[in-house]
Amino acid sequence: MILQSLSWGCHTLLSILVLHGANLNLLGRREPGIYGHETLKDIDAALEQQAIELQVKISSFQSNHEGVLIDWIHAAWDQHQGILINPGAYTHTSIAIRDAIAAVALPTVEVHLSNIHRREAFRHHSYIAPVAIGQISGFGAESYSLGLQALVHHLRQDALRQDKA
Numbered sequence: 001m002i003l004q005s006l007s008w009g010c011h012t013l014l015s016i017l018v019l020h021g022a023n024l025n026l027l028g029r030r031e032p033g034i035y036g037h038e039t040l041k042d043i044d045a046a047l048e049q050q051a052i053e054l055q056v057k058i059s060s061f062q063s064n065h066e067g068v069l070i071d072w073i074h075a076a077w078d079q080h081q082g083i084l085i086n087p088g089a090y091t092h093t094s095i096a097i098r099d100a101i102a103a104v105a106l107p108t109v110e111v112h113l114s115n116i117h118r119r120e121a122f123r124h125h126s127y128i129a130p131v132a133i134g135q136i137s138g139f140g141a142e143s144y145s146l147g148l149q150a151l152v153h154h155l156r157q158d159a160l161r162q163d164k165a
């Protein structure tokens with residue numbers, strides 16, 4: 001039997017895959033006016049802390065390569081219950097990442113540091129949004145925290161709905 005989640009006490013520990021896409025490794029070092037002063041390490045540390053409080057498990061990865069992000073999404077299928085993703089610029093270009101999310105059919109929340117709808121027109125369209133349960137954009141590093149909170153809430157509501165059915 002494939003273990004889909006770890007048990008902790010009487011709780012089932014949800015496992016969330018956190019993916020950071022292209023150029024997000026540069027955070028905190030360039031363009032602080034748009035993306036803030038926090039580094040990716042800071043964001044991951046804050047998510048780790050939040051995960052402890054929410055009693056969920058998170059696994060975070062960053063890649064500048066579309067195919068690597070797709071491989072992690074595929075691998076999530078039997079390892080995680082949800083995906084929190086900032087695809088970076090792949091948001092606006094990648095049908096392949098969108099197809100991977102649709103294929104694994106895991107609840108996915110799309111997050112952005114900047115408000116993509118207030119920026120250049122080419123950032124207004126997201127290939128990911130139609131396969132995500134929601135998008136959070138424009139709150140800096142707080143977008144990740146809001147995204148994790150929303151995803152965990154959604155997964156727990158889903159579990160309650162399934163229990164009742």
Ligand code: CA2
Binds near residue numbers: 088111
């Ligand atoms: O606002 C976001 O989170 C974005 O996903 C960030 C992407 C951008 O292409 C999207 O349109 C919106 C850029 C990733 C970060 O790029 C940096 C570039 C230089 C310095 C620091 C970060």
